[in-house]
Amino acid sequence: MTVVAMQVNGKQVSADVEPRTLLVHYIRENLRLTGTHVGCDTSQCGACVVHVDGLAVKSCTVLAVQAAGSKVRTIEGLADGDSLHPVQAAFKEHHGLQCGFCTPGMIMTAVDMLRRIPKPDEATIRQELEGNFCRCTGYHNIVKAIKAASEVL
């Protein structure tokens, strides 16, 4: 076991974990932040996307120890108190979800996308979502929500 400390959503945290502990399990089981989901567990589906030092990554394919000393942001760290992040608000407004399982990952990817590409066109949004699967096939409204968010950000 090893003590792994990092900053998550602005708070300093630490936990005693095995080196093989994945970042997603550290977040869900040690920190009890269960908004980040495990979907495929094989770095394909993107349900587990969080930001590590400002970059969106698949937390099922990062060891918690690799992120030691980093700044991590999860879906729980997006809203400002009761007011939703503009991307969250746009997903709500445009019904960018059906069952909601992929939504945290979709939103974390979208926030990262809009940081890099502030005004993406529809084709770019779809291409940038390559690493996030929605098995309800609700992509249309997800794309619409991201486009709408890009206009207010």
Added chain:
Amino acid sequence: MYQFEYHRPKTVEEVTALLARCESPKILAGGMTLLATMKQRLAAPSDLIDLQDIPGISGISADAKNVTIGAMTRHADVASSKEVARAIPALAYLAGRIGDPLVRHRGTIGGSIANNDPAADYPAACLGLGASIVTNSREIPADDYFRGMFETALKDKEIILRIVFPIPQNAAYQKFPNPASRYAMVGAFVSRSAAGVRVAVTGAGPGVFRMTAMETALAKTFTPAALDGITAPIGEMLQDMHASGEYRASLIGVMAKRAVASLTG
């Protein structure tokens, strides 16, 4: 995933000392292949040696002759580099089509070529540009480095520090991606420089290889039509659930012609 010890050394010397001391160590770069392999219990290293704190092995620089990319440079950084876009746009294009944006934030060029997956993109760029792989002990020309499926010229305690790409007159990469994984079913990297024409193919065979017949034809006439009728031996192609050998052999011609066409406008 089986248990292992984790190390985060601060110098290359510490890395080599750990490699000498540990029972069955593995070097961890971005982890985009290694961690997935360990999760499936297809790899069980005793120790992981994470290179993220080693100074001087990530980043991009360019001069009049070469683009040099540190081993720990992420795909996303190569894809968005202004220097790479200016000097070897085909290399930036290739990097921007590996995996997905999230994978490109973690995966590294050194990790990719150390692993040498037969369907990886970077080996095609290294061989197609005649790059040099610089390690802690020597400089290896790409022509001698790639040795077939997951095999390279790297020795046990050898660590890739950087890759030096000579700047060509022009170059292009075209790939037919597997629609699920984005790995190359077939990718063709074509370059033209004073040293001649190079055509490197990934995804089609058990490892990246040069299509010398295509190189000879293109050296005479640099047009897509010059490649008519030039095929790779079907028996040497990969065959799997994604595509037959015939299909891959055919894709080599299609991808190489597209690459040439993009350079002849």
